[in-house]
Amino acid sequence: MSTLFVYAIVGIGLFSIGLYALIMQKHLLRKLLAINIMGSGVFLLFVSLSMRSVTGVLTDPVPSAMVITGIVVAISATALALGLMIKIARKSAKAELCNLDQE
Amino acid sequence: MIEVFLILLPFFGGILSFIIPKFNKVIGLGTFVLTLFFVFGLGLQLLDKGSYYHFIGGWDAPLGINLYVDGLSLVMLGLTSVMGLSLSIYAKKYFICKQSLWFWTIWLFMIAGLNALFLSQDIFNFYVTLELIGLSSVALTALSDTKEALTGAMRYLLITLLGSLFYLLGVALLYHGFGSVDIVILSKKIESIPVAWAALGLMSIGLLLKSALFPFHFWLPLAHSSAPAPISAILSAVIIKASLYIQLRLWSSLFIPLGADLYFEVLFAFFGSLAVIWGSIKALVQTRLKMLIAYSTVAQVGYLFIAFSLALGGISIAWSALVYLILSHALAKSAMFLVAGNLLHFHGHDRIIDLDRIAQRLPLSTTAFALAGVSIIGLPLSGGFIGKWFLLEASITKSNWVITCTILLGGLLATGYVFKVLGFTFTKTAFSQETKNISLSMELIPLSLAIMAIALGFFATPLFSLMEIGNPFFIIRVQP
Numbered sequence: 001m002s003t004l005f006v007y008a009i010v011g012i013g014l015f016s017i018g019l020y021a022l023i024m025q026k027h028l029l030r031k032l033l034a035i036n037i038m039g040s041g042v043f044l045l046f047v048s049l050s051m052r053s054v055t056g057v058l059t060d061p062v063p064s065a066m067v068i069t070g071i072v073v074a075i076s077a078t079a080l081a082l083g084l085m086i087k088i089a090r091k092s093a094k095a096e097l098c099n100l101d102q103e
Numbered sequence: 104m105i106e107v108f109l110i111l112l113p114f115f116g117g118i119l120s121f122i123i124p125k126f127n128k129v130i131g132l133g134t135f136v137l138t139l140f141f142v143f144g145l146g147l148q149l150l151d152k153g154s155y156y157h158f159i160g161g162w163d164a165p166l167g168i169n170l171y172v173d174g175l176s177l178v179m180l181g182l183t184s185v186m187g188l189s190l191s192i193y194a195k196k197y198f199i200c201k202q203s204l205w206f207w208t209i210w211l212f213m214i215a216g217l218n219a220l221f222l223s224q225d226i227f228n229f230y231v232t233l234e235l236i237g238l239s240s241v242a243l244t245a246l247s248d249t250k251e252a253l254t255g256a257m258r259y260l261l262i263t264l265l266g267s268l269f270y271l272l273g274v275a276l277l278y279h280g281f282g283s284v285d286i287v288i289l290s291k292k293i294e295s296i297p298v299a300w301a302a303l304g305l306m307s308i309g310l311l312l313k314s315a316l317f318p319f320h321f322w323l324p325l326a327h328s329s330a331p332a333p334i335s336a337i338l339s340a341v342i343i344k345a346s347l348y349i350q351l352r353l354w355s356s357l358f359i360p361l362g363a364d365l366y367f368e369v370l371f372a373f374f375g376s377l378a379v380i381w382g383s384i385k386a387l388v389q390t391r392l393k394m395l396i397a398y399s400t401v402a403q404v405g406y407l408f409i410a411f412s413l414a415l416g417g418i419s420i421a422w423s424a425l426v427y428l429i430l431s432h433a434l435a436k437s438a439m440f441l442v443a444g445n446l447l448h449f450h451g452h453d454r455i456i457d458l459d460r461i462a463q464r465l466p467l468s469t470t471a472f473a474l475a476g477v478s479i480i481g482l483p484l485s486g487g488f489i490g491k492w493f494l495l496e497a498s499i500t501k502s503n504w505v506i507t508c509t510i511l512l513g514g515l516l517a518t519g520y521v522f523k524v525l526g527f528t529f530t531k532t533a534f535s536q537e538t539k540n541i542s543l544s545m546e547l548i549p550l551s552l553a554i555m556a557i558a559l560g561f562f563a564t565p566l567f568s569l570m571e572i573g574n575p576f577f578i579i580r581v582q583p
Contacts (some may be wrong), residue, residue, distance in 0.1 A: 015272065022265065028257065035264050042272050049279040063278065065228055070271060073234045077264055080238055084245060085255050089249045097257060 007048030014041030028085045028095040032078060039074045043067045105145045106157050106170050109180065109218045113140055117211030125205040128195050134211060135188040138218075141411045142177070142184045146569070149177055154573025156224070164225075164285040171224035173573030178566070179221040179348060182433055185555075186340055190333040193441055193548040197333055197448075202246055213239035213337070220345050226274050226306075227284040229349050230267060231311070237263035240342050244330040255326035262312055262322045266346070269309030276302040290356045294541060303358055307321050307367070313346035316371075317378035320401045324385075327400060328393035331445020333391065336437035339400045344429050348405060351425075354415065355576050371412035376509040378405025383516030387523065392453040394478050395520055396436065399479065402513060403432045406494065409506055413497040414576070422576045423567055424493035427559070430566075431486030434556035435478035441549035442472040447547075449538050459536050461528040467546040469528050474553035476521035481514050486559025490579070 018038030045101055050063035089095040116134030120127035149155075154173035163169070191210070198206050216235030223229055241263065245256035274284065275467035280298035283289050293299055315323040323343075327335050382402030389395040406428055445468045446461065447453045462469045478487035491510060498506040559566070 015268070019265075022261070031261060035261065035268070035285060038265075042268055042275065045272065046275040046278075049275060063275070065272075066278075066284075069227075069231060073231070073267075077234070077238055077260070080242065081257070081264075084241075084260065088246070088247075088250075088253045088257060088304055091253060097254055103425050 004048055004051055008045055011043075011045030014038070014044065016041075023036065025095050027101045028081075028088065032081050032085070035072055035081075036074065036078060046070070061087070074093065104157075105141050105148065106172055106222050107159070107441070109138060109141050109145070110140065110215055110222065113211045113215035113350065115216065117208045117215065120211065121208040124204055127203065131207040131211060132195065135184065135214075136364075138214070139184045139188055142180050145172060145180065146177055147175070148568075149572055154575075164288055166281060168228060169224045169285060169287075170222045172222065173575045174570040175348075175351070175426065175573075175575035176221045177572070178430070178570050179344075180218060182430060183217050183221065183225070183341055184213065186337060186437060186552075189548050189552055190336055190437070190441075193331040193444075193545055196542045196545050197331065197444065198246075202331070206243070206246060209239045209242050213243065215463070217341060217345060220427075221348065224286050225284045226277065226286065226289070226353070229352075230271050230274055230549050233263075233270065233346065233349070234267055236342060236345055237267065237313070240334070240338055243334045244326055244338070246330045246334065247329065249329065250331035251325065255322075255329040258322045259326040262319075265310040266312035269305050269312070271309075272348070273302040273304075273306035273309065276305070279421075286352065286356050290360065293357055293361060295361045299358075299361065303353075306353065307350070310346040310350050314343050314350070315404055316400065317374045317381060317401070317405060320378065320382070320404070323395040323401060324394055327397040327440075328391070332441055332447070335397070335444075336440040339397070339440060340433035340437040343400070343404060344407075344433065347411075350411070351576075352377065352472055354411075359415065368412045371408045371415070372503070372506060375405045375408035375412060376506060378402060378408065379509050379513040380405075380516075383520065385511055386520045387516060389520075390454060390456065392446060392455050392458075392524060393440070395455065396439045397522065398442055399439075399517065399520060400432075400436060402517070403436070403479070406491070407432075409510070410490075410494050412508070413494070413501060413503075416501055418497045418500055419576070420493050421497040422572070424490050424497060426570055427493065427563070427566075428490035429484065431478050431490050431556050431559050434552050435475040435487060435531035438471050438475040438541070438549040438556065439479070441545075441552070442468045442475070445541050445545055445549070449541055450536055451539070455524055455527050457532050457536070458524075458527045458530070459532045459538075464538070465546065466542065467550050468541075471546070471549040471553040472528075473521075473525055474557055475549075476517075476525065478553070478556040478559075480517045480521055484560045485557045487556070489560050489563050493541065519569045548551075 008027045008096050015038050021034035025031055046063050050060040085095050107114050113134055120130040157170040159168050216232050220232035241256050241260040244259055245253055276298050278284055281289055281292040284300055297406055312319045327338050379402050386395050388399035410421050410425035410428055414425060443453055478485040481487040481491035495510055
């Protein structure tokens with residue numbers, strides 16, 4: 001049980017660190033990294049929760065399958081985001097989200 | 104079998120239109136016509152034998168993935184396919200060659216994702232379809248390739264990914280706690296223990312981010328206003344309701360039976376009311392037409408959540424109000440965005456003050472805007488009126504006077520911003536402006552959408568009986 005607990009805490013920790021960085025960082029690349037770290041936290045939690053017995057011999061395969069789907073989604077989302085980021089950087093000479101409401 | 108084709112057809116259509124770009128318009132339109140027929144067939148089948156499950160590949164729930172069709176999913180599928188077809192006809196003229204190369208493929212993928220979402224019956228499938236829809240709508244938002252559109256798309260992407268991760272964390276907890284992702288199995292196993300409530304909180308945050316309820320609405324105006332017109336229309340009309348649909352499904356089958364939803368009821372009503380007031384006031388002070396319409400969407404999302412909160416409070420008429428508001432807002436708002444697209448094309452800008460005698464020169468577009476406005480305000484006989492009427496009735500039954508006043512005040516403010524635009528369509532600007540021609544179909548599509556929004560008011564009874572097939576909201580009826 002304690003191993004599972006450690007994994008779960010690490011997962012939630014990664015999620016929170018990512019969330020903090022996503023809100024606080026300005027550069028888009030850092031924001032994307034933050035999103036990816038959050039994603040890793042969720043995946044870690046998801047996989048570690050599949051350990052149903054104390055010894056860890058019996059594991060539930062379904063979460064692994066779901067996490068693989070999640071990773072595929074995360075990769076394609078990151079690719080799209082990087083493409084967008086490059087376009088924004090070319091248009092406005094910096095890879096940051098500017099506040100357009102005040103203009 | 105029809106329901107499987109509803110998902111596969113747009114997918115293959117999308118791939119085909121990418122491989123054969125020469126015929127992408129024909130393939131796109133053909134797919135939408137076929138999809139509409141399939142939805143019609145699905146409706147007939149549903150009327151015949153009631154709600155039913157489809158086991159993909161013959162595998163039942165714990166192993167396989169189930170699709171589920173009932174009245175609610177049929178209504179949403181119908182809305183998607185009607186909107187899809189009309190927006191495609193509009194987009195055929197709207198997008199010039201280079202954009203149209205990308206548009207059709209991503210557009211068809213998005214529709215496939217939406218159809219899959221409305222047919223899904225397990226919480227992990229909801230996640231996958233949400234991501235499909237999210238990624239394709241971000242790509243479509245970025246199509247106009249301006250600085251605003253790219254920034255709007257980026258913000259939208261970050262928000263939609265954040266929302267999905269929150270949702271996925273909730274899924275992980277629910278799966279760990281109760282050992283399944285299928286809603287039917289979950290609803291039998293779920294108990295009122297901390298895991299369930301933590302999952303509920305995380306999933307709700309994620310979905311609220313995507314539905315842009317008041318404190319989370321900050322990304323919506325820019326993304327919706329800077330996207331190309333048909334995309335703005337589908338974003339406001341269907342996409343933000345997709346995450347609301349998941350909320351509906353989760354609450355009605357999992358969390359309402361658990362009880363103790365009082366806090367959420369108050370929370371949704373509070374933020375919904377704030378959204379109505381704040382969105383309407385912001386809409387009133389906007390100087391650009393598309394921004395005004397986007398802020399009006401923020402206000403209308405508020406109405407949806409007020410209806411949701413009343414429904415959580417156990418008033419069954421609020422469910423009907425909710426679905427009716429979804430439908431009428433979708434039709435009216437998309438008509439408004441398309442008119443805004445026409446004006447943007449006509450004048451080259453969408454500053455409200457500088458609209459130059461639109462009422463005389465584009466009478467069809469102005470009529471469409473006025474009719475859509477009638478439905479948004481909720482004047483009698485329109486679809487919006489029926490929705491708001493039920494909403495008022497529900498709030499009076501509950502004797503919640505704050506909500507009643509908010510609904511009425513929101514209507515008044517909506518009148519303000521619709522007439523602000525309509526007033527300037529008659530005036531002449533001091534300087535002369537160059538104008539471009541607009542093809543007839545680009546004017547007729549918003550008009551027909553607006554007429555449909557009004558006509559919804561006349562078909563309330565058949566729509567309600569259609570919606571209640573399979574009793575999607577688990578309303579307990581007392582038999583006479």
